[in-house]
Amino acid sequence: MPTPIKMPALSPTMEEGTLAKWLVKEGDQVSAGDIMAEIETDKATMEFEAVDEGTIVAIDVPEGTEGVKVGTVIATLAGEDEDPEETRAAAGSDAASEDTNEGESKDAAPADSPAGADGDEAPASGNGGNGAATSARRDPAKAPPVPRADGERVIASPLARRIAEQKGIDLSSVTGSGPNGRIVKADVEQAESAAPAAAAPSAAREAPAPAAPQQQGEFGAPYEEVKLNNVRKVIARRLTEAKQSIPHIYLTVDVRLDALLKLRGELNASLEADGVKLSVNDLLIKALARALQRVPQCNVSFQGDALHQYQRQDISVAVAAPSGLITPIVTDAGRKGLAQISTEMKELAGKAREGKLQPHEYQGGTASLSNLGMFGTKQFDAVINPPQAMILAVGAGEKRPHVLDGALGVATMMTATGSFDHRAIDGVDGAQLMDAFRQLVENPMGLLV
Template sequence: MPIEIKMPALSPTMEEGTLAKWLVKVGDKVSSGDIMAEIETDKATMEFEAVDEGTIVAITVPEGSEGVKVGAVIATLASDDEDAATSAPKAAAPAPKAEAAPALASAPAVAASPAPMAAAAKAADGDRVVASPLAKRIASQLGVDLGKVAGSGPNGRIVKADVEGAKGGAATPAPAVAAPAAAAAPAPDFGIPYEAEKLNNVRKTIARRLTEAKQTIPHIYLTVDVRLDALLKLRGELNKALEPQGVKLSVNDLMIKALAKALEIVPKCNVSFAGDELRKFTRSDISVAVAAPSGLITPIIVDAGAKSVSQISKEMSALAAKAREGKLQPHEYQGGTASLSNLGMFGIKQFDAVINPPQAMILAVGAGEQRPYVVDGALSVATVMSATGSFDHRAIDGADGAALMQAFKQLVELPLGLLA
């Protein structure tokens, strides 16, 4: 019996995607674990692996197709013991590309809630978990119990993306945003010439999530001025010591460490508001805003408070490179307990960042600059940076947010504490 290959859910929030590129063609033989296609999700471009062995007898969704719904049949596979000619669908017309909505003509309809992922796959003859060999290998490496993983492959089979998503700990889709009361009127162009650029999936997700954050999260903003001279001196000394290892610390690496340590000092800020409960995290996972060609994405330094600054630097360099290439895996950007956004390299003095739900705080870091500064009662010149914390006031009281900002300031101004 021919096997239908369906559009997978490569992230918990994915409802549709773009089939960016086929890496196989009709007539090709594939084995479990082979990479068949590149799919653009709402977060990144990801590889889609085969879970069965056989011959491709039909490709029903051509590459470049946008708006392909999760669960839609995209190709057909004949197993090795079948006749490929008789297995091919008799009327396999390519799925047309989704038509673009007229630019700014109306507010988009609210997407239906994503279909629940299939329960963990069980074979009919017992309790054996059905998973691809690659998924099994990754699960073994990451310590993931396949019996608790929901499969998105054919017949509920567990694939690589399911394992990585389970490891990332973000299996619950974000709540849907309420439908707008009325359709937005088209924005007038006033006769000014312009070019309309269609939004990619990442930009659509950014727009939806930031709108949700500003509409549903009561933000409170707290700003401190931080003297950087001691931290810059320590950074220079550490970079000399780490030069033989090929490690060069950035100021941002040290900021990641300082925020993680501050969250350990003030655990009341390392939380998340979850309806009728407050989740108190026992680990500081810092999401770091990175500008990628497709839009902003936030790779995560897991357990940053427990890692050395050199380890943070190495991980951040690798994650930023993958983010710019659109190759981040779900467990590398899903989750996080707090975020850091640094625009200091652009000369931005101070800004207020939007909270990244379901997190409850984000730290916005500006540029270090020479300013008049009072030291020990005397006016002098110091290198000073403004840092602003945005806090979810449902989860974090102003006094606790102020305590976090105070702890962050102290760690940066007395930076040896970052090495403890």
Template structure:
């Protein structure tokens, strides 16, 4: 019987996508690992791999089709007999291994491959994945199989099971005809069956409950129309969701920079031989990460039924590219050396501008930082990037009248920093402690190196 190949969910937030390009045609033979199509998601243009062998008998969705819902049948495959009298089951939506597609020179800027990960107050938000979130659990208890009975599992599921030491015989399959797929293995404990998933119906989403927006009235003024890319649609949706659903609280402090600037100069003199040059932003990334460890109540994520507290600080850093903002993540920034942060940040930023970041390099941060000081912006309030609990907005450093340590009035290099906090997860007093810790670390920068 024909196998249904369905539109896969290539990112945690993907609900629909554009079938940008078919790389196979009807009648073609495919095997596991062959690239079948390029799919434009809400984050990037990804390659969709086959996980079974067979012949393409029908292309159900033409290339270039927008708004293809996840789970929609996009093609039919005549699978090979697996020795049990049944056709090989269809690949589950999550069985593909998405990989960034090679750059297509025919695509315009609106079809950029990398979407922003951070939410910015100046209109550049995007999605973020939950760091360390659990994989979906299989829906039934482990099956009882007769001795010698063949275990049906996809090649990808078998590889993951081998890597994680999971006994496939004890895992129940949720794929067609009880086949074990990737999600089943990822939801299973080592050497044990996958847990039973809840059967409760999911709550309606905000998008389902909200009425559809009315079309805007375009003024009778000369204009041009640009089709919204999936990236831009995601930006619009996530910015609206964050401001509507997340109660923001904003806390601003003025921070003296003179000691930090002096330390930066001294460190750069010593690092010059190694080809490392620290930026002010490198030191601010480190200061925020250390402050989050000092005030762990701010290194959190809010979910409807629990509060997630993180044991390390992974900082998402807003980087401007010609296509929009994207936020590479500096992992373990609280324990990383300044030279490591600087080297990684330069590499990530360069590859971000070339649209060569891997998805795992711009997802999963525990907090964000956005620096607009280079544009001369004195102070601003950034929009939180759910599910993160806070984002720090950095303004320009400038010479200001300042009360010095001896109580006299003088001039110092000062910047304004504003923290945006999710008030569901972080109380104002806790946010104030974080801002105080950040200020102290910047004004006494040797403390962050201890």
């Protein structure tokens, strides 16, 4: 029996996704663990692996399809003991037989009976009802709908698809004679014989379309509409909810970086042989984790009538990925050494930019760190990432006038702002955390223990 491959739930909150890209095609053999597709979830674009061995005999959902519900059949796999050719043919003949039987039942039913009016057949695509097809069935004078390739899946039997692929026939140009416009073997063979006569009209159809008129905004400025991907939609929804439902309190400190920069240089010199190069951000991740160890009342989340007090410092770090902002997590950062934090962070950031993070690598976290200093941003207020209760925003390190021991001098300074959920964290607790963070950065030997 062919095995249906269904849209997986790649995250606990995923209800639907976009089939961004197929990495296999009909006729390909796959083994367990092979990457078959890239699926855009509500969090990131992730790879979908095969769990069984066999041959892909049908791809039911084309790449680029949005809003594919979890559990929808997206492809069909023939087992290693099954003949793919026979499976394709059997699938095509079974579908044709079912279509014929259903057609006979409708013909035999009275015109005013439920079967004669609406029909009880399942949609050929297996993905739910089709309103347009239902309308066509109700009006026998209408021709069957022509499958399209511009965003709507071509409805064809597996055998018809295979023949069309072998003959180089574009199924979107074939009119199906089966129920609901389904393309069967006879339609493809007829299209092949009519191909020479249709060559000229086809060439005319392929002429470049005139450029669409440029759209004008409400103030007259021209614009191009960019459709939001799933990740950007989730970011928009979550940040809106965060600002509307979380009472933010902001606390800012100026931190002297000279000692931390000096220690970083010394550590990098000693770790060079190990291939480890610490960034300033690596040390700041450790400093925030150690500060949360010192002020555990800030390592919490608000849960309605209770607080969750976390025993581990899992730091979510904001990373800009092509699909949008995502926050991979350095787990138990308070207990990890700087070299381990640096290695993990480089790996996580690379996977985030490639859209290959696994759910456990970005879901959770007890506090967040956002660093825009590399872009020259001096200071900013970050939005809390719920259900966390705080996020630390750090700006650029820059030379500034600074008074030390009563004398005016120049120091490398950085401005850091903590955003706190005032339902869970009082201002004094937030201030203690910011002071602990400042002390650890200005006296960085505390990051080595």
